[in-house]
Amino acid sequence: MKTIKFFTISFILLFTFSCEDDNNIGIDTISITVEDLHAPLEGGQGSPVGASGPFTKFNFENGIQTDSETNWDIAFRGTSIIVNGGESMGTEGEPERNGDGAAYIFEGTMNEMEIVEISLLTEDSQNSYAIPTGSGNGWYTYSGPPNHIISPTPGKILVFRTHDNKYAKVEILSYYLGAPENPDAFTDQSRYYTFNYVYQPNEGATTFD
Amino acid sequence: MSQSVLSQNDSIKNNLDEIIITATKTKRILSSIPLNASIIKKEEIERTSATRLTDVINEELGLMTVSDFGGGEGIQIQGLDSEYTLVLIDNQPLIGRSAGTLDLNRISVGNIKQIEIVRGASSSLYGNEALAGVINIITEEPANGFNADISSSYETHNTIDNNFSLGYKSQKFTSSLFVNTFSSDGYDLDETDELNTVNEFKNITTQLKLGYDLNDNLTISINSRYYNQIIDNIASITLSGKTNITENNINLKMNHKTKKFNTDLEIYFNSFYGDEFLDDQNGIRFSESFYDQTLIKPEIKSIYEISDKNNIIVGIGNRHESLDRTYFDIKPKQNSPFIYFQYDYRPLEKINLLFGGRYDKFDEYKSQISPKFSGIFELDDNNLVKFSTGYGFKAPDFRQLYFNFSNSTIGYSVIGYNVVNDVMSQLIDEGQIVNIVVPLEEFDNSLSPESSFSVNIGFETSFLKNFKFSGNFFNNSTRNLIDYRVIANKTNGQNVFSYYNINEVSTYGVEIETKYKPNNNFKISLGYQLLYAYDLDARKAFDNGEVFARLTPVSPAFRLKKSDYFGLYNRSRHMAIFKINYNNLENKFNSSLRLRYRSKYGLYDSNSNNYLDKYDEFVNGYFTANVSLNKLINQSISLSAGIENIFNYFDRQNISNLSGRIYFLRAKYNLK
Numbered sequence: 001m002k003t004i005k006f007f008t009i010s011f012i013l014l015f016t017f018s019c020e021d022d023n024n025i026g027i028d029t030i031s032i033t034v035e036d037l038h039a040p041l042e043g044g045q046g047s048p049v050g051a052s053g054p055f056t057k058f059n060f061e062n063g064i065q066t067d068s069e070t071n072w073d074i075a076f077r078g079t080s081i082i083v084n085g086g087e088s089m090g091t092e093g094e095p096e097r098n099g100d101g102a103a104y105i106f107e108g109t110m111n112e113m114e115i116v117e118i119s120l121l122t123e124d125s126q127n128s129y130a131i132p133t134g135s136g137n138g139w140y141t142y143s144g145p146p147n148h149i150i151s152p153t154p155g156k157i158l159v160f161r162t163h164d165n166k167y168a169k170v171e172i173l174s175y176y177l178g179a180p181e182n183p184d185a186f187t188d189q190s191r192y193y194t195f196n197y198v199y200q201p202n203e204g205a206t207t208f209d
Numbered sequence: 210m211s212q213s214v215l216s217q218n219d220s221i222k223n224n225l226d227e228i229i230i231t232a233t234k235t236k237r238i239l240s241s242i243p244l245n246a247s248i249i250k251k252e253e254i255e256r257t258s259a260t261r262l263t264d265v266i267n268e269e270l271g272l273m274t275v276s277d278f279g280g281g282e283g284i285q286i287q288g289l290d291s292e293y294t295l296v297l298i299d300n301q302p303l304i305g306r307s308a309g310t311l312d313l314n315r316i317s318v319g320n321i322k323q324i325e326i327v328r329g330a331s332s333s334l335y336g337n338e339a340l341a342g343v344i345n346i347i348t349e350e351p352a353n354g355f356n357a358d359i360s361s362s363y364e365t366h367n368t369i370d371n372n373f374s375l376g377y378k379s380q381k382f383t384s385s386l387f388v389n390t391f392s393s394d395g396y397d398l399d400e401t402d403e404l405n406t407v408n409e410f411k412n413i414t415t416q417l418k419l420g421y422d423l424n425d426n427l428t429i430s431i432n433s434r435y436y437n438q439i440i441d442n443i444a445s446i447t448l449s450g451k452t453n454i455t456e457n458n459i460n461l462k463m464n465h466k467t468k469k470f471n472t473d474l475e476i477y478f479n480s481f482y483g484d485e486f487l488d489d490q491n492g493i494r495f496s497e498s499f500y501d502q503t504l505i506k507p508e509i510k511s512i513y514e515i516s517d518k519n520n521i522i523v524g525i526g527n528r529h530e531s532l533d534r535t536y537f538d539i540k541p542k543q544n545s546p547f548i549y550f551q552y553d554y555r556p557l558e559k560i561n562l563l564f565g566g567r568y569d570k571f572d573e574y575k576s577q578i579s580p581k582f583s584g585i586f587e588l589d590d591n592n593l594v595k596f597s598t599g600y601g602f603k604a605p606d607f608r609q610l611y612f613n614f615s616n617s618t619i620g621y622s623v624i625g626y627n628v629v630n631d632v633m634s635q636l637i638d639e640g641q642i643v644n645i646v647v648p649l650e651e652f653d654n655s656l657s658p659e660s661s662f663s664v665n666i667g668f669e670t671s672f673l674k675n676f677k678f679s680g681n682f683f684n685n686s687t688r689n690l691i692d693y694r695v696i697a698n699k700t701n702g703q704n705v706f707s708y709y710n711i712n713e714v715s716t717y718g719v720e721i722e723t724k725y726k727p728n729n730n731f732k733i734s735l736g737y738q739l740l741y742a743y744d745l746d747a748r749k750a751f752d753n754g755e756v757f758a759r760l761t762p763v764s765p766a767f768r769l770k771k772s773d774y775f776g777l778y779n780r781s782r783h784m785a786i787f788k789i790n791y792n793n794l795e796n797k798f799n800s801s802l803r804l805r806y807r808s809k810y811g812l813y814d815s816n817s818n819n820y821l822d823k824y825d826e827f828v829n830g831y832f833t834a835n836v837s838l839n840k841l842i843n844q845s846i847s848l849s850a851g852i853e854n855i856f857n858y859f860d861r862q863n864i865s866n867l868s869g870r871i872y873f874l875r876a877k878y879n880l881k
Contacts, residue, residue: 109757154759183762
């Protein structure tokens with residue numbers, strides 16, 4: 001295992017090598033923790049409609065934020081997460097979909113998410129995103145008054161097909177800058193994602209061993 | 210009301226004077242009834258210098274008051290929420306549950322003869338709301354001749370309680386007047402913000418009762434009560450206003466009594482009006498709302514003494530309710546006629562059985578049949594066992610049926626079940642809906658009343674003459690609890706909520722009480738309640754391994770086990786109350802010390818999995834202790850002093866109704 005840190009773009013790559021599984025011929029899966037990926041938002045909070053501003057696009061293979069119009073897998077804006085597949089909802093600043101991206105939510109722990117259920121994958125559409133928006137629907141829970149905290153719901157693993165037909169699983173850990181243990185919605189800066197993911201770089205492989 | 214023949218046959222132990230009405234709608238000696246019931250008497254209330262009903266309730270085993278969002282304090286009985294306990298004053302129901310809770314701080318205990326508590330579902334006699342139990346506040350009747358007393362107490366936070374009562378009774382005529390004023394500066398547990406925990410308030414209660422014996426058989430009486438409270442309403446530094454509550458009730462009653470029949474014809478009017486407003490700094494109205502509820506209930510009830518072994522009660526009546534309030538498009542009205550009976554049977558001297566049932570007819574939702582069966586077996590002079598089973602229900606309230614509310618700052622909407630179709634089509638027409646989550650056809654059926662089936666099994670045993678031990682097992686299976694859920698998503702990113710029947714809740718546990726009287730001066734009691742309170746769907750979710758948590762908020766999630774489910778919010782597994790009374794007749798002095806423990810409980814889900822599990826944050830368990838000293842100076846003057854919450858326990862984050870240590874002084878003057 002080797003670790004590389006890019007402080008400038010603030011994420012950590014953890015390459016793990018696990019060669020025993022025959023199913024994965026070729027390259028090993030990649031496990032990465034991304035810290036404080038900034039996903040700013042203009043306009044309506046909590047909903048795609050009325051929101052505007054550019055999405056923060058992300059590429060699983062490279063493990064970095066990207067400005068590429070085509071070479072991205074998922075993108076973030078506030079609490080909304082989109083995939084590079086399907087159709088745009090048409091909100092201002094929303095990128096065009098030109099890949100094979102799709103997603104579903106697996107209920108369980110990261111380790112329990114072993115095989116991608118292809119039939120569950122859905123693409124973004126004009127009416128909704130593959131990762132549903134709103135508290136309790138997708139990846140987060142909004143505590144409401146008095147604390148107004150957005151917390152990643154435990155047991156929600158986001159499963160993605162990338163723009164180029166590979167798979168990744170994601171567990172979001174924090175929505176606040178520096179991933180504080182006890183975030184304070186009034187003082188901690190929000191819209192900073194910290195998440196773990198495992199990427200399967202082999203074409204056609206649907207497991208993560 | 211006549212003394213039932215049955216009660217005259219009751220075996221007499223130590224408490225001949227403990228007569229309870231609530232349990233059977235007849236006068237019965239407490240120790241002889243086949244129900245889980247208790248009485249708090251005037252002497253006990255006076256000894257503790259309690260001023261409001263909440264003070265009294267919190268010192269009773271198995272009962273506790275819990276605060277709601279609006280600051281009202283309701284009662285939790287056997288782990289069931291405050292919405293499910295029926296509260297009566299002089300046998301008639303109180304109304305005004307604007308947010309579900311009936312605030313027990315509304316009730317002064319200055320003229321109370323006794324408080325009767327029945328635990329367990331009691332809709333067979335009382336119908337709606339008597340799901341967890343019934344609390345009946347019986348006010349005093351004047352003694353013969355003229356009598357008057359006046360009392361005043363002063364407490365920390367500039368809390369002032371004044372009572373004045375005047376009574377007259379002759380052979381044919383009784384009358385009494387009671388006036389109470391209660392005011393306080395409130396208090397603030399959290400100095401860091403601009404808001405107070407409890408704002409300044411003042412209220413007044415008056416009660417006038419008149420009775421006249423027309424002849425030996427016929428009595429007429431009027432009982433009227435008025436309550437008004439004004440409380441500061443402070444929402445932020447810039448927004449402030451007032452909240453005003455006015456309650457009027459009047460009961461007209463005619464009683465006809467013969468050797469075999471005892472019949473009451475009553476009509477009861479109750480109105481509850483509340484309004485509140487907020488103004489900004491410039492005095493411009495920011496928001497206002499009102500709540501105007503009325504209840505009219507005529508009822509005729511007759512007790513027929515068949516023989517000294519059995520009697521039967523039959524009652525029939527109608528509840529007419531209406532409500533006008535902000536956020537309602539219509540002014541709902543409802544008539545619900547009802548009929549009930551109860552058969553009280555004593556096949557053997559030491560066995561008493563009660564059968565009963567009630568039918569409540571509703572138009573907007575399913576009519577209810579509420580049966581009851583209970584029994585008591587006196588094994589010998591010192592031992593008895595009893596059981597009671599019964600059904601209780603709470604009808605959906607007008608808010609759950611007709612609400613049409615959109616939050617102006619955040620933008621979500623709450624819609625009552627019966628108006629979902631109307632309001633939703635309006636929202637769709639206005640282009641406010643992006644997605645419908647629950648098909649609208651689901652609202653074509655009616656919402657069901659929340660209901661509960663309760664079982665209580667208890668025993669009492671006394672030994673060594675001065676030692677009494679009692680225990681009770683209880684189980685409440687509650688169905689069709691009404692909750693709210695998202696039914697549609699709005700274009701502004703917020704949700705539309707409505708009500709639905711979902712949860713099944715089970716609460717069960719044990720109450721144990723020991724009373725010991727070592728000599729004439731001391732009385733000691735210790736009570737303990739063990740409580741398990743579960744949402745059955747939640748328990749299933751844990752069982753199926755569908756619930757996850759994190760050790761720290763940012764660590765990877767793991768799956769929870771069944772044993773990790775803690776249960777319902779705001780329920781403590783353990784509760785205990787220890788009391789010592791000291792009474793010195795020679796020196797006309799008495800004092801009482803009460804110690805109360807409540808074990809840890811959870812108020813909300815702190816780890817975002819929507820359930821209360823053992824990895825959540827809990828409110829710590831705590832003790833409170835109260836002491837009071839009373840001295841009779843002469844025939845007519847008594848003085849009291851004491852400390853509430855001696856340990857000065859408070860939790861500014863989680864317990865808003867515990868203000869820290871309170872000192873009080875009280876003086877009472879009796880005119881005879």
